[in-house]
Amino acid sequence: MLKRQQLTRAQARISTLNSTANFDFAHVWSSRKDIKELRVAFVYQWFIGYVPLWLLIFIMCAFYLGAGHNPSRYTGNIDVDVVDFDGQQAGSFFLDAFRTTPPGNLTLHWRYKYPDDYGNSVSQTQQAVEDGQVWAIVVLLPNTTSIINQSIFALINSTTLVTYPFVNTLPVLVIYDEGRNWLTQNSFVLPPIRAAIAVANNRYANTLRTSIISNLSLTSSSNTNRTLQLQNTLRLRNLLANPFVAKYNNLHPALPFMGLFDSNIL
Known part of the structure; x- marks a missing residue:
């Protein structure tokens, strides 16, 4: 009786193992x-x-x-127009700085234009960038020298408080189109x-400061109000340090879409 029970249990165990071995579990490599078909x-x-x-x-x-890797492979002519609408002392320093400053990559070219190339109108310079004729255009606005000289003379004479002359309109305008290719720009x-x-800025500021010091030394024995001169010097400190403040006009901004930051005035 005992042997029969043991035999029955052994047969049941073997049957269970065989059924488990023959069963294919549902896995990805089944x-x-x-x-x-699902796989x-x-x-x-x-x-x-x-x-x-x-x-x-x-x-x-x-x-x-x-797009930003060695532009010489896909273009040999990145032109930037430089236009002096002032035509006086400031314009001379402005153009000389561009002539003596390397244009960076060898494919970049400064192109010096006259105001009459744009109909003697600053507003027409933007069209050259929009039409793709140049990658950017740098403009020195008219009467820049006159405006600066008026402020310098007012500082030297110091009969009244002077104000910074370029509050509403900055002397330099840079127009470019970042949407054309933001990496190249x-x-x-x-x-x-x-x-x-x-x-x-560095060269013209040094000249302005030298001129002011020279003129102030000539008036040292006069009755000029030194306190007022000091106040005016502080009021014009930005002009004496950075006479060519530039406004950057980006016709089609691309940087905000790339998660970067763009400043319009430098």
Whole structure:
């Protein structure tokens, strides 16, 4: 009786093991037909959905990263017009600074234009950038020298308090189109422009300060109000340090869409 019970239990255990061994669990690599069909459908859907997406990402990265890599490969003519509408002392310092400042990348060219090339109108200079004739245009506005000299003479005479002359309109206007190619603009066009303007600022500011010191020394024995002169000097400190303040007019901004910051006045 005992042997029969043991034999029955052994047979039941063997039967259970055999049924478990023959059962195919539902997993991703199962050999079951329905699982195979699901696996093939999943791989197909993944290929259809993700491969074009990664291909699009690759193309976008190649476009944006490649656009700023050595522009000489796709253009040999990045032109920037420089126009002096002042034609006086400030204009002379302005043009000399651009002539002595390297234009950065070898593909960048300064093109010196006359006001009559734009109909003697500053407002017409923007059209050259919009039409794609140049990558940027740098303009020194008319009467810049006269405005600066009036402030300097007022400081030297110091009969009344003077005000900063370029409150509403800055003397230098830089027009560019960042939407044309923001990498080229910010890597190869704008940096040389800022460098040339910085050189012009340094040279002209030194000349203005030297002129002021010389004239003040001549009036040292006069009854000029020294306190008022000091106040006016402080009021014009920005002019004496940075006479060529530039406004940057970006016709089609691209930086805000790239998560970067853009300043309009430098």
